[in-house]
Amino acid sequence: MVEQRIKLNRIDWFVLVLCVAFIISLYVRFWKADESAQQVEILVQGEKQYILDLKQDRKITVQGKQGESLIEIKDGKARFISSSCNTSFCVRNGWQQHGGDFVACLPNAVSLHLAGGSKLYDAINF
Amino acid sequence: MPLPGDYRQMNKRSRLFLVISVFLILFFSACSEKKEPLNVLEEKMLVMGTIVNVSIAGEDQKTFDKVFHDLLTDFKYMQAAWNPWKKGSLARINQLLPMQASFSIGPALKEILERSTELEESSQGLFNPAIGKLVKLWQFHEDEMPEGPPPSAEQIQKILSAKPDVDNLTLDGLSLKSSNPEVILDFGGFAKGFAVDKAIEHLRSLGVQNAIINAGGDLRAIGSKGDKPWVIGIRNPRAESIIASLEIKGDESVFTSGDYERFYDYKGKRYHHIIDPRTGYPAVETSSVTVVHNIASVADAAATALFVAGPKKWEEIANSMGITQAMLIDKSGKVYISSSLNNRIKFVNKESLDIHISENIIGG
Secondary structure, three states: OOOOOOOOOHHHHHHHHHHHHHHHHHHHHHOOOOOOOOEEEEEEOOEEEEEEEOOOOEEEEEEOOOOEEEEEEEOOEEEEEEEOOOOOHHHHOOOEOOOOOEEEEOOOOEEEEEEOOOOOOOEEEO | OOOHHHHHHOOHHHHHHHHHHHHHHHHHHHHHHOOOOOOEEEEEEEEOOEEEEEEEEOOOHHHHHHHHHHHHHHHHHHHHHOOOOOOOHHHHHHHHHHHOOOEEOOHHHHHHHHHHHHHHHHOOOOOOOOEHHHHHHOOOOOOOOOOOOOOOHHHHHHHHHOOOOHHHEEEEOOEEEEOOOOOEOOOOOOHHHHHHHHHHHHHHHOOOOOEEEEEOOEEEEEOOOOOOOOEEEEEOOOOOOEEEEEEOOOEEEEEEEEOOOOEEEEOOEEEEOOEOOOOOOEOOOEEEEEEEEOOHHHHHHHHHHHHHHHHHHHHHHHHHHOOOEEEEEEOOOOEEEEHHHHOOOEEOOHHHOOEEEEOOOOOO
């Protein structure tokens, strides 16, 4: 078979560039990186008491309804180390790191809510 | 119409015309199908012994703040009104019921009483709002978690033998009378759903079309995020991870009853808050039940009833309650799911699960 070389003229190039630009614009519009959360909000008795940067490692003691809750922030994650409650459900929940994640110590009315970053789910059912 | 092979034979002007037409067609077809994403605003409140998360899409901050404030007021009112023991309209009823004389109740409580009576009947008594005394005996009526010890068999038997049931109540207009001194109303397995329904009703009357009300993990979602449906993650009862996700279609409630929500360990044994009205003890065969239904209060009561029913009887109760989409996870971690829910749910790690698809649920 005779190889047929296709010569691209100016309009063909124009179309090609247009196609590439179109595809790039699709990426810009729809592609979002899967980011971890940026901040943790600490609520005490329903009131937002702290908004902390997850990039700054620290431990913080919060005074809740019954007593103290010790919270740790490390490597972009947050957790309860201990809390004034008999279930320690909050402590066993472990590290939270995605936007929208939350963990609460209901007896002590202290809860952590992670904000920022991309969310996998709009709500969690349990 | 020139074929692709003829493309090179066309002159420049027709080529350009062809290309631009194709782009215009693509562009407009994309426009008509692609809806714009709506801005989602979110805030939470600590009410009814749990965290209520409100998400609203497509409204400005000012509207959101007003709506949120209205909901908070409403939830606080419902929390006070429906507590079976602390000062409020239900506590007053519970004080008067054992006297077995007629007294009048408010229209709001008439509605909740009638709705829960219907659900008691359709659940064949597995959802029973008349066992407030049993719930109190187990100390699961307080916000605080009890520490035990569990009540004695005699105490349980004393209440159980009186067979407390909503049928013991006579409602005539707004006049209520009980014929059984052991009947105490506790809407625990249903009040949250009823409150969520009221909140959604309220949002709609304010013109809000897209929202999720998530009351401590039990939720009702309406509308969408504009371009995409709301996506719900369902938590695994035995691990702190997501077991499956579900895309909401228009208006649906997703409610789960689990043995991990309220419980205490006493002398190495776990006691949770879902009491089997037949035995007087926490139901033993189930870990969790998730129900999807458009009405939150129905989903709430059904999740409780199917939990009590257990893996052997859950299909029968789902059918009598008109539930088509449900999932039950038993104590060993085995997953039972109705086929209609199985068709749309996305399990995160399907290979690791022991899934049994139920074909016996009507419409399921």
